[in-house]
Amino acid sequence: MFRGIRALHTSAASLAEKKVSLSFRKEAKGFVRRSKGPGNHKNFINVSSTTLLKKSESQLPDLKPQTLTKNVVTNFPNDSVKALHHLGSFRKGQFNEAFPRPVSLVRDVTIRLEQILKKALTTDSTNTRIAIVGESGVGKTTTLAQFQSMAKSHKAIVFAINNADNFVDGSSDFGPSALDTAEYRQPMVTRKLIKKFFKANKDELNIPLTEDIKFATVKSFGERKGKQQDLAFKAKENTLFDVLNHAVHYRGDLSHCLHFTFAQLSASNVPVFLTVDNFTAFTQNPITAYRNTKNNRIYFDRFEIPSLILSYIRGDAKFNKGGVIVSSSGKHKSNDTLSVALGDKIYEPYAKFGDFDPKFAATLQSLEKFEVPSLNxxxxxxxxxxxxxxxxxxxxxxxxxxxxxxxxxxxxxxxxxxxxxxxxxxxxxx
Incomplete structure (x- = not known):
């Protein structure tokens, strides 16, 4: 038997094809930095807080001061919900995306707030200085939003600071202040507050000025560099709306404009409410994350806006009609400063500064406690x-x-x- 033998054969050896080299395309517009983040798509947190998961709207009454009914779920009115969005009254994590419009429950505290609001509309702000307190998640921010909504229903002006942490956590730029009331300013925080305030209160800002104000306007790059011209607004001729309408587009420092705005609001007879959420950021961090030129951390009242808030809490400054409402936050650690000021705890003279700030507590004694209880x-x-x-x-x-x-x-x-x-x-x- 013969076995088959597989024939061996060879072919001409050839080298592998040379890889085509790729080069980066040089565009005429130059190098474009790749943007970080989700691109055109929102991340989950932003999607969940802005997307309507439930679009079938049930018929609910609006939250109106004149028609409050206990234990009834209500919508925030259309005429105020836009303003509240500008003010930052609705937070991520509140599940507002589950409803066509933000909703709230009329409770005993809501009816009490309406009574406080009714009194504040006819008396100066020293008679209405409230501190909203309660356990974490009990609805302090929602209660504050209810008050803001009812105030807007009465055509009142609301200046809202929705997160006091921004003044103490070191997240914003700061520099020396040109005003006598404070040592330091925070330009970007001030600019954001003025823009939010203007957008939320446009219809109520037709208040005639009681004094003149000037803005030094720097001309654009297309014109002569460095040349400035003063833009003046005259008393009795212009309104606060005119000033703020220019301020939101102004490229310079707005610290003077902010204090001018509060001076005009204090002189007017329009009801004005100053609200501060997460106010316990000041009690938890009275010594801020900012440092001075000697590398020492700065006490929070050395900044313009916290100093302005404290002046209205103390009563050094006041609105002819309106009030001051601050709200605590459960995310801050427990501190005796606010508790002692509201009479919940006894003053401990040997307490550490991190647990009790006697100077700040003395200022807060003018606040009236408003507790939000749990649901029944x-x-x-x-x-x-x-x-x-x-x-x-x-x-x-x-x-x-x-x-x-x-x-x-x-x-x-x-x-x-x-x-x-x-x-x-x-x-x-x-």
Whole structure:
């Protein structure tokens, strides 16, 4: 037997093809830096706080001061919700994206706020200086938003600072102040506040000026560099709207404009409310993250805007009509400064400065305590009924639910905390 032998053969050896070299295209416009982040798509946090997950709107009454009904879920009115968005009254993490419009529950505290507002509309701000306190997630920011909405319904002016942390956490630029009231200014924070204030209160700012103000306007690059011209606004001829309409486009420092605005608001008879959320940032961090030229950390009242806030809390400055409302935050560590000022704790003379600031506590004694309690069973039931009707609660056996038993379970799980209640309805399925 012969075995087949596979024939061996060779072919001409050839080198691999040379790889085509690629070069970066040189565009005529020059190098373009690649933008960081999600590009044209929002990240999850921004999507969840701006996208309407539920578009079927149920008929709800508006939050109007004259028609408040206890334990009723209400919409924020259309005429004020835009202003509240400009003021930053609605926060990420409040699940407002689950509703066509932000909603709130009329509670006992809401009716009490309406009574405080009614008094403040006819008296000066020294008679209405309120500190909203309560446990974390109980609805202090929402309560403050309810007050702002009702104030806007009365055509009042609202100057809102929605996060006091911006003044103490070292996140903004700062420099020496040209004013006598403070040592340091924060230009970008001041500019943002003026823009928000102007957008939210355009319709109420037709207030005749009581004194003149000038802006040194630097001409654009197309014209002669360095040449300035003063733009003047005259008393009785111009209004505060004219000044702020120019200020939002002004490229210079706006510290003088901010103090001028408050001086004009204090001199007018239009109701004005100064509101500060996360106010406990000042009690937690009275010594800020900013440092002076000697590398020493700066006390917070050396800055223009915190100093301005304290002047209205003390009563050194006041509005002819209106008030000052500050709100604490549960994200800040517990501190005895505000508690001693409101009478909840006894003054401890040997307490460390990090736990108690006697100077600041003396200033805060002029504030009146306004506590926001947890929800009771009736209030939990009103919210749950709305969540079920709106489809917020995802449960395929909704029709089989024993509502009273379900309400009692939710009340137990959340301990009457509005934030935990909403989380249990949207994130947890039990």
């Amino acid at each position: 069973k009736e209030e939990v039931g009103s919210l749950l009924q709305y969540y079920l009707d709106q489809g917020i609660i995802h449960n395929e056996k909704t029709d089989e639910i024993n509502f009273e038993s379900y309400r009692d379970n939710k009340f137990f799980y959340s301990s009457g905390n509005p934030r935990e209640l909403l989380r249990s309805c949207t994130l947890n399925y039990y």
